[in-house]
Amino acid sequence: MGEMQDWMVIVTGASGGIGRETAFRFASAGAAVVLVARDVGALEEAAQEVEARGGMDEEAYTAFLEHSASTHLLGRVGRPEEVAELIYFLASPRAGWITGVTIPIDGGRAETCAR
DSSP: OOTTTTOEEEEETTTSHHHHHHHHHHHHTTOEEEEEOSOHHHHHHHHHHHHHTTOOOHHHHHHHHHHHHHHSTTSSOOOHHHHHHHHHHHHSGGGTTOOSOOOOOSTTHHHHSOO
C-alpha cells in the first residue's frame, strides 16, 4: 500500500489549504487519515478527494480496524468520543494545572510496540 500503511493520522484544518494538502499526502502514502475541520461541506469534499487519491476503501478500512484491535492491549480500537473527552478536558479550566505533558491516548499500544 505505502510506507505509512500502519499509520493513523489526524489532520486538523483539513477542509482547505495546508491541512487539506497534508491529508492528501498522508493518504497517498497509505495512512488512514482522520479529517477535522469546521466547514462541514468543505470537509466532506476533502474526504471524498482523499479517498479518491489514496485513502482506504471500506474493505481495507475494515481490515485495518481488525488488525488494530489485535495490536492494542484493550483488544479494540479507540472510539472518537474517547479522544474527544480528553481534548475537552485538556481545554477546560479543570486542566489548568497541566502543562508540558504528553498524554498518550492509544489503548496502551505505545507501551507494547517496538519502534
